[in-house]
Amino acid sequence: MAVVETTRVAMTLYDHLPVLQVLVPLVSAPLIVLIGSRRLTWSIAFTASAVSFVIAILLLMQVIDGSIISYQIGGWAPPLGIEYRVDAANAFVLLLVSGISTLVLPYARESIKSEIPARHHTLFYAAFMLCLTGLLGVTITGDAFNVFVFLEISSLSTYVLIAMGSYRDKRALTAAYDYLIMGTIGATFFVIGLGMLYMATGTLNMADLADRIADQGANRTVRAAFAFIVVGMGLKIAIYPLHLWLPRAYTFAPSAVTVFLAATATKVAIYVLLRFTFSVFQPKFMFEVNTLEFIILPFAILAMFAASFIAIFQTDFKRMLAYSSIAQIGYMLLGISLLTETGLTATVVYLFNHGITKATLFMGVGILVLRSGGSFYNRIQGMGKTMPWTSAAIVIGGLSLIGVPGTAGFISKWTLVEATIEKGWWPVSILIVLSSLLAVIYVWRVFEVLYLKAPLAGTNYKEAPLTMLIPMWILALSCIYFGLATDVTLTAARAAAQGLLAGSAGMF
Amino acid sequence: MGFELTQEYILGHMNYWLFSVLMMTGLYIVVAKGNLVKKIVGLNIFQTSVFMLYISTGKITGGTAPIFPLDMEVDPNVIYSNPLPHVLILTAIVVGISTTALGLALIVRIQEEFNTIEEDEILEIERAIVLAENAIHGDSMGGRA
Secondary structure, three states: OHHHHHHHHHHHHHHOHHHHHHHHHHHHHHHHHHHOOHHHHHHHHHHHHHHHHHHHHHHHHHHOOOOOEEEEHHHOOOOOOOEEEEOHHHHHHHHHHHHHHHHHHHHHHHHOOOOOOHHHHHHHHHHHHHHHHHHHHHHHEOEHHHHHHHHHHHHHHHHHHHHHHHHOOOHHHHHHHHHHHHHHHHHHHHHHHHHHHHHHHOOOEHHHHHHHHHHHOOOHHHHHHHHHHHHHHHHHHOOHHHOOHHHHHHHHOOHHHHHHHHHHHHHHHHHHHHHHHHHHOOOOOHHHHHHHHHHHHHHHHHHHHHHHHHHHOOOEHHHHHHHHHHHHHHHHHHHHHOOOHHHHHHHHHHHHHHHHHHHHHHHHHHHHHHHHOOOEHHHHOOHHHHOHHHHHHHHHHHHHHHOOOOOHHHHHHHHHHHHHHHHOOHHHHHHHHHHHHHHHHHHHHHHHHHHHOOOOOOOOOOOOOHHHHHHHHHHHHHHHHHHHOHHHHHHHHHHHHHHHHOHHHHOO | OHHHHHHHHHHOOHHHHHHHHHHHHHHHHHHHOOEHHHHHHHHHHHHHHHHHHHHHHHOOOOOEOOOOOOOOOOOOOOOEOOOHHHHHHHHHHHHHHHHHHHHHHHHHHHHHHHOOOEHHHHHHHHHHHHHHHHHHHHHHHOOOO
């Protein structure tokens, strides 16, 4: 009897996985503040993050075959109630976000000791968990207004996390302030867009929105809504001319925060853009095709070159990686603007692979900063000899960033080139290859600084603590693993792309 | 005829006109003002304009407050305004307040560290920091940092 009872409990818990995905980290944040014990807080944060990672794996396993889980919050049926909707696309992003946060937390434990005063550690973890909650919530929800709410939860906690870098460099405060202004303008634009969609359709459920827009066709309100949503999300994604907050925020935030943000925040924003472009609005609308081809595509290519050029001339490793991120976002947007299944697959794969690549590299920077006190090239020169493990992982990350065969970065760039050739846009394929050559230059500079220059006189840095090395090596090895075993990511990404392109037809 | 159309165009869309004016006012303040507190004020005006956009769209001509009578016997002839945008905006107001609070808290910290909340003065201080960094790191990098 008791056995039957437990299985039934497990069954219901299993059914509630979508809401638990968001609820577990959400509850952990106030718990951390209330308990307040410094030793316990880390364990709570890590447990919550690990649990949500396991949930993300379970969810992805359920939807990888193209099925959809629809969860009704509080039993209120959509479109009136809020719905959580898991398909291959967002399950994949959920996996990335919760996985990275589970790896960043052990790393953060050592890293923030030297960067944030001990009395603020509990608040750091609370803000971190809120940020995780927000990002997971944005990804999983099927309700357009809910996206805005979770977006603001993650943004507000992000501003706090960035400002915590002020104990090392006071410019973190102005960086956080700038991001607050830009982020709020972006989120408000997004909510104006949602308001217009509501005016035009009278609903906020994404699947319902898609149906009604498809039925009534595009009118001026819908077009204006699309413009507002693209610009609003563009600010969050850091699409090239809207990227100004990103380099400063990434440079001055605490190392662990930079790792987390670079690997997840912009990726989640790209996912939202994907969701709105393909599931809510129909890609068959001319205004959307025009926006993607004549606005997003040129800016994506501009980002690939301009940001890479700026990255070449940086002398600070961390800032260089921040500019490289802007360039990489260009590649992801390029995949979207192709409007084909292969292009979308490329974007989703790119999103995942770049997430793990950048996380590896930023973790490497954090370790170098921990030992040498700065990430300027002349501070870290020659550290390849004194810190072989850290530097080796940076090399793997760097190769993956360039897209050398055998690394995850190669797969994403290869799929992207394949997609452009399939569409017949071979000049764009050439541009992709050319801009990758720029990546060779800026990554090579780092290798040169780390290995070919003599270590600074009088310094003999110890290798990093294991709690930082292990997460970094897990990521570095997964860069290689996903470069060789391409089935896993490509299958999931293709399922995601098909789900997205199916639009509203796939949603009901 | 033409005049009537314009009148209809202006008066009939009064809430949208006011929304646009308020929104642009707020956005202009955010961009044009150098004082960090004034920027937050501009941001508030900008957000408030969106509240107005939502709330005014919930209004239905001749509609009354969306409160059902106690006995729940709803008269089908009574028109109710749409309460949903109002509920949404309650959430957005909370978000706006949190953003303002966080922005002001950041300004307090900026004042503590930089001793000013004027953007141009902060930029000057930051430029000095970059110059100092260049002096340390630039020489060994061939003069550019």
